[in-house]
Amino acid sequence: MRNVIVMSMAASVLGGAGQRGRGAPNRTRSSRARAREMRPPTFGLAAARTAHAGRALPGDARPRRDGGVLLQSVQPKSRPRDPSAPSIRPRPGGALPVYWRAMARFRLVIVANRAYADHDAPAGAPAPEGGAGGLVTVVRPAVGEGTAWVGAGRGRFDREYVDERGEEWLPTPQGRLRHRRVFFSADVWRGFYELAANAFLWPLLHLVRPFPHLTAYFPRPLAPAPDVWSAYRAANEVYAEAAAAMDAKRAWVHDYQLGLVPALLRERGFRGRIGFFLHTPFPEWSVAHEFLDGHGVSCFREWLRGVLAADLVGVQSPADMRRLCEAAVALGEASACEGGLRVGGRSVAVEAHPVGPDAAGVLEPAQKAPDPPWLAELRALGLPLVVGLERADYTKGIPERLRAVAVLLREGRRFIHVGVEAPTRESVPGYEALAEAIEGAAAEARKAARAAGLPFEERREALPWAEVVALLRAADVVVAPSLADGMNLVPLQAVLAQSLRPQARRAVLLVGADTGVAAVYGPAFAGEGLVAVDPLDESALAAALAAALAGRPGRISDGFAEAVRRRDARAWAAHYLARLEAMHADV
Template sequence: MTARAQLILANRAFLDHEAPRWADSPSSASSGGLLAAVRPVIAPWDGRSGTTWIGVGMGRYDREWVDERGFEILDTPRGPLRHRRLFFGSAIWQGHYGEVANSFTWPLFHLVRVDLPRATPYYPAPVLPTESGWHSFVVVNRAFAEAACEEGGAPSCWVHDYQLALVPGMLRARGFGGPIGFFLHIPFPSLAVAAPYLEGGSRERLRAIVEGMLGADLVGLQTTDDVARFVEAAGELCDARPTAGGLSVGGRLVRVGAYPVGIDPEEVLAAAKRAKPVTRVGMARELGLPVVVGLERGDFTKGIPERLRAIAEAYRRGVRFAYVGIASPTREGVEAYGALEVAIEREAARAREAAYWVGCPFTQVRASIGWDDVVSLQRDADVVFTSSLADGMNLVPLQAAVAQSLRPAGERAVVLAGVDAGVAKVYGGDGSRGLRAVDPLDQESLVAALVEGLAGQPARISDAFIAEVHAHDARSWGERFLADLEESC
């Protein structure tokens, strides 16, 4: 029998209502890796069974659409979804989301190989949350755990990502009846690399997070490297002992495994077939120039300043190409992002000047663009240039591989991906199949990889790479995790 999610807990709602009910304007599903990955394993709600999704109510008009307990039925392409929203005051939300999740946990968890605050001028050091901030984090996690326990008939619960890391332990303490799964979509840090930021209270906060994750019956991470780092931290911080299949914690087995997230290839293919070329790409073609594309959220983990520096240096060496870079706004209002914006603007100005002197179009903007335009750029690029300093997976290379499958093999792009992104670990980054791992902190090698990529070297996206992306799609990822979760108890 195909595994389907019964109860999903995620910081993000399936969609946000940004229009009132009377406007009769349908809301669209949220974007992002978590939503894209989980959607294929949603089971339609038939009035008694199916998937229930519990998320935070952040949309401007969310309260108009739900009943007194926060429930509504959402129409989705995969059928009805039973959905519940939890609402929090601004102070609680700022402590949970601004302080703990995104000023402490997010920068800390991406420290997998390099001390990034020391290696860059803009990557923020993880900040120890205040007592009130940590209290807010606990309050939000407790609310999710209580909401899950109210779903008495749910045979299992799947908790997602670092914002809700305490929930598995809270569910276990409350006697939740079914198996509890937890999946971490971002990397897990190296204790050795993160050591300078784990003095005093920070170490205790990380210990509490790991302890919360260990409340699950099954903990899933993106790569085997993440699993190894988690096992080490669980042992050092929580006295968990490695055993066959996972960890021994308080006399019970916590299964731990790598479950690399996939994409929905059919969704990408459909967009690639219907999407019109982006104007800037057409202009580059008229000039006879190859096109380099950089697409991601404007986050300090994405290595955007390093990529722009490499772009500028390639222009200075006389390499001619058009560049289209788009960084979508993210986590607005979180203080840690201020230095990044300054760094991006500075490096973009230098790259723009270098492009001018060789007569090449250059675009770097901070904007959100539609899905069809995203896929169009991935489809038509000659180099897809991602440069994450660290990443849980990074789905852009996978989307690009599928979108590029519509092009003849000899005309496809080369994809560059950060060496510490999950996609490079899982799919291999030697370049032989069109995916090449690069170190964003080594500018000379970054420039060399870009120049070689423009020449189609060491190889363009291969049929074998495309086939592997199809084989390890989001549906197979979710079904594998859920099947293992059912077997965990």
Template sequence: MSGEYEFIVVANRLPVDAAEDGEWRRSPGGLVTAVHPIVRQHKGAWVGWTGAPGEVPEPFGFDGMFLRPVGLSDDEVDRYYEGQSNATIWPLFHDAVEQPVHQREWREAYHTVNRRFADATAEFAAPDATVWVHDYQLMLVPAMLRERRPDLRIGYFLHIPFPPVELFMQLPGRADLLRGLLGADLVGFQRPLAAQNFLQLTRLLLGLDPKEDRVEVDGRTVTAGAFPISIDVAEIEAEAADTEVQAQARRLRQELGDRRVLLGVDRLDYTKGIEQRLAAYGELLAEGSLSNDDVVLVQVATPSRLRVTQYQQLRERVEREVGRINGEFGEVGKAPVHYLFQSRSRAELVAMYLAADVMVVSPLRDGMNLVAKEYVAARIDERGTLVLSEFTGAAAELGEAFLVNPHDVEDAKRGICAALDASPDQQATRMRAMRATVRAHTVDRWAREFLDALSATG
């Protein structure tokens, strides 16, 4: 059985959220921003979960796309999504910053849900269609889909880091995950080393014989490569040029007491280095290297995975440290840390980017980090500085940032101070170079290069 859609994206989530009025709204986030225009251009389909357990809506059209919802029960949300995906694979793929948890029933649910995604995709794909599967929640889908529909051209892209060989080897069911990825014609990663790790594992675990960037399996050739993701630069630049957004940035600086602004914008996740960032800032205040009269830290922490124990504990630790710093170094009406545990609109974030003297992006591990690129794109004034973790994919592209090791508090402090001390000329030179890089490598180019490489396979 085959359907009518010649281009299908398969991702854990649909590109829409249910609004209070019962209508659907386009979701924020990097994947939707990157891929939505391509699906619309191809008049294609998107297979994904609505984000809520229970009853599954009928397939429906939205903004030039056909959306095919996949249902999850409450139990599957617990086991497939919050369990195997986010308490096992996520931490292990992020260098085991938190200890991964391994449970057999989670792996079984992950298999069941991946099969459901593959079946839904097989049903709606036209003969010889192109299917693009995304991210760590669906690592088994390519092989399952290949089994059902060998006629399809299948690409897979991993948005998070792919771990070193010795970490991947710790995973129960590791060979199954590797075989799942090998169902694709093209397996894409953020960085070249990730592709090398993947190919090395095919030899160690499956006895295959990878050559350069490809490996033969079951009479097919599977190619692995790096395709660093980016952002919609034109959209960010348009927001930054908006007079109301610029006015909002000026108001924000005034409300913060016309102090120099350090800005952090992250999901509240233990991989993002928020605790280490607060520790470095607190020490700088304690030493007198920074003063509450002169500098303020604004930390936006977008709520994330609120039902997962590790995230609940992280929130408690972060909010306790914010309270300690504000209690020790603050004054009435002048806090050294403004902490926002909330989501912000794109326009609000761009206003914050324009208001910030220093953007601090210091994850312990990150596949790319699009916030760093958004900040650079927003600085059409060629001012501001970027402190960037060496352990982000973005660090390979944005070498003019002040690169730091977030695990080393002293190095993080050094980077923050150097960024604050940069002269206007130094800021302009660094920002101009980073903007040239970001403008040359847009999300459109990322998608085009991946799909062109996928078309060339087979």
């Protein structure tokens, strides 16, 4: 089998700008010219929708006792959700409806911890739209006729909509989606999701620097106990068995929760190509291993081995690509070859495919939605508006943002601050110190604002999407100083919302230096509305915020906005799937 080179999709589409690294962009070309360089090649999604009439699907892989953990099986309560679609219940004797037989082999099965949509209303309610989470938002353009989705059944009424196999048909803008939900007992979910995935892997994967030493609130990865890691393995097996039963030509596995799934699909004889995409950063192994004991190293090695069973491993940035390859070699899971990795006698492609925002999902409400009354009231004061908008996570630099705001308010700068943190992972260990840090920093900033006679907003809530877009559209400065982030879509969503304003009135974006958005867009658009800064350098962050309030070093340019539009979620999905399709001869 031919070697597949390790390449950076970001560098290949950025052209000269991407190759200059951290150097100053070439000012002899217009921002629109640089945006054209960033335009991704046009790839068509695979048109393989071959019908195999009469071909029976593999039997259901029933959850079972594995590793001492009992998985909870599906207990349906009513018919599939979409009454207009032919029933997908097996008929007497095991025969499948004609329609289902015709769709027996799918073009693509997407495997993600998140379901495409949750049923939070009882049977008979309108069909749910696709979820609002970041993963669902960016993957949504790939779904429709000829695709299937496997995700967790976490909606309150999910069981009322599925058949005996946990399946239903969901409407999407591109056609009906065959959707399979997997269900877990409370104990397995806690071990798999809360402890192994989010108390161990999540903080570990963000260790591009030793953040537990550099902050008072970033937790050490919590090495999973043997029964916790058994729950992680068992849950990944359920996802893999459900995906294998779809008999798709391609499998696209998403994110750190399902790192073992590619290898488990191989073990189950999956014959198609397998892609894996990591939405988080990948850690610097020389940093990360300092925070792991022997068992933690063993678990991470098993996780990485599972990921490398894929044909195409996608990450967010060239830096993530480098770190993953170095860790794979250091852990003995791969050997370096010319431009690539060799794993167990086979070649694995590791590529940077930076995700983009759902452009239509931002631009449509930005064009139509009015400011909510509370925002209109603040804007009527005529002061600059500084906005911080993120999930309440220790990776997002929230205390650092608030401390920078307090510094400027005490210096006499006059502006309005609105910060909103959407609650997240509230049952996961490791977030207590963050809550205390945010509360303390917010109290200091609020005190400074009160002394200056200025309004100050710091909310912990999930805003409606229309209000999120309105807030990003109205901002004069957007502060998103993540300590580390795979991409961070909020600044890119802000670029789209701001593109409707005259350029002279647009915002400046402050982003963390160790984020995908800084790596991908910084070389080309530094000084055109994008400023990358180390959030742990308090004086540098405060100085960058002061400059941004004055509109320096420049506001969001037309070229920056055009580049973001052209690299949206649809282009990202098309790029990735075209690469997966082109990797080897047809299977």
